[in-house]
Amino acid sequence: xxxxxxxxxxxxxxxxxxxxxxxxxxxxxxxxxxxxxxxxxxxxxxxxxxxxxxxxxxxxxxxxxxxxxxxxxxxxxxxxxxxxxxxxxxxxxxxxxxxxxxxxxxxxxxxxxxxxxxxxxxxxxxxxxxxxxxxxxxxxxxxxxxxxxxxxxxxxxxxxxxxxxxxxxxxxxxxxxxxxxxxxxxxxxxxxxxxxxxxxxxxxxxxxxxxxxxxxxxxxxxxxxxxxxxxxxxxxxxxxxxxxxxxxxxxxxxxxxxxxxxxxxxxx
Numbered sequence: 001x002x003x004x005x006x007x008x009x010x011x012x013x014x015x016x017x018x019x020x021x022x023x024x025x026x027x028x029x030x031x032x033x034x035x036x037x038x039x040x041x042x043x044x045x046x047x048x049x050x051x052x053x054x055x056x057x058x059x060x061x062x063x064x065x066x067x068x069x070x071x072x073x074x075x076x077x078x079x080x081x082x083x084x085x086x087x088x089x090x091x092x093x094x095x096x097x098x099x100x101x102x103x104x105x106x107x108x109x110x111x112x113x114x115x116x117x118x119x120x121x122x123x124x125x126x127x128x129x130x131x132x133x134x135x136x137x138x139x140x141x142x143x144x145x146x147x148x149x150x151x152x153x154x155x156x157x158x159x160x161x162x163x164x165x166x167x168x169x170x171x172x173x174x175x176x177x178x179x180x181x182x183x184x185x186x187x188x189x190x191x192x193x194x195x196x197x198x199x200x201x202x203x204x205x206x207x208x209x210x211x212x213x214x215x216x217x218x219x220x221x222x223x224x225x226x227x228x229x230x231x232x233x234x235x236x237x238x239x240x241x242x243x244x245x246x247x248x249x250x251x252x253x254x255x256x257x258x259x260x261x262x263x264x265x266x267x268x
Contacts, residue, residue, distance in 0.1 A: 046098060048259065048267045055255055058092045058101075061085070062248065069241045071234070076204035079197065079226065082237050086129050086244045087194050089251045096255040098264050104175065107191040108183075114254075117261055122254050129244050131229030132193035139228065140189035140196070144180045146221035147200055151176055153218065154203035157211040164202050193229070200225060 044050055065085035073081065090110035091101035097113045107126065114123050127133045154168050166172060176199050183192035200222050207215035223232075231237060259265060 046264055046266050048265050051096065051098070051259060051262075051265055054095045055092060055252075055259070058088060058095055059248065059252060062088050062092070063245070066241050066245055069238065071238060074205070074208060075234070076201045076208065076222075078234075078237050079201045079231075080205075082241050082244075083130070083194070083197055083201065086240075087198075089126060089129065089244070089248070092251055092255045093258060096258040097262060104179070104195040105191070107194055108188055111191065113258065117258050119254060119257065122250070125247060125250060127190055129240075129247055130193060130197075131231065131240070132190045135190055135193060135228060137184050137187065137189040140184040140192055141181065143196055143221075143225045143228070144177065144184060144192075146224070147180070147196055147203075148177045150200060150203045150207075150218045150221060153211070153214055154206045157214065158206045159210045160206070162202075162205065165206075167199070168202055168206055197225060197229070 062085045065081065065088075069078070069081050071078065087106055088101075090106040093110050093113050094101045094106070097116070099109060099113060102109050110126060111120075111123050114120050124133060151168065151173065155170055155173070158165060158168060167176065176195070180192045180196050180199075183189060204215055204219070204222055207218065226232065231240065
């Protein structure tokens with residue numbers, strides 16, 4: 001059994017392999033096999049060849065997800081299918097920097113990495129892909145207000161289990177809502193937009209399944225957020241998918257520069 005990664009939260013299905021064993025988080029290993037594997041992974045984790053393989057894996061996940069974008073899916077699912085692989089572009093940089101690919105704080109951590117490597121001029125491009133580049137803190141707070149109402153209804157009405165169900169519960173409200181307010185109010189409002197949008201889409205998936213009338217009633221608030229991100233019609237999302245695909249070479253080049261300058265990476 002593995003304990004949580006001490007470097008921070010991770011997203012199921014979003015991380016390159018081997019990350020979870022890069023540090024000693026083993027809490028139950030009666031046969032000793034996990035401990036042996038963990039030592040092997042830790043020994044080679046920073047090898048340039050493995051770093052590049054993990055980066056390749058991240059890029060492949062982004063491309064595969066974007067190429068499989070389904071315009072016939074429900075609107076909230078289309079938003080998720082665009083948003084998450086677009087957000088994983090930050091993971092490409094974090095993996096190159098030997099940092100943990102976080103979920104909610106991915107943009108904040110990517111911004112820190114780019115600053116550490118003197119590449120802050122690349123950060124606006126990451127934000128531009130989500131459409132949040134020009135959002136103000138006040139505007140983001142307004143969207144959190146709307147999300148809070150949608151979140152509370154989805155948490156109360158949820159019946160059907162989803163892989164993310166634990167993220168839409170009263171117990172998760174401090175992370176989904178309170179932490180989003182905190183980011184917005186301290187000046188990291190653009191960095192909060194990814195998780196606000198993701199949570200909105202997940203709430204609507206729950207409501208569309210378990211309370212369709214409420215989903216329809218709450219839809220305008222979700223539409224208002226998307227409009228602020230430049231998405232106001234069904235034709236906008238496929239275009240945004242293509243924008244992310246077109247931006248990948250620049251993100252990849254940035255990852256290459258980070259790998260080349262990273263003193264923690266071991267080379268032959």
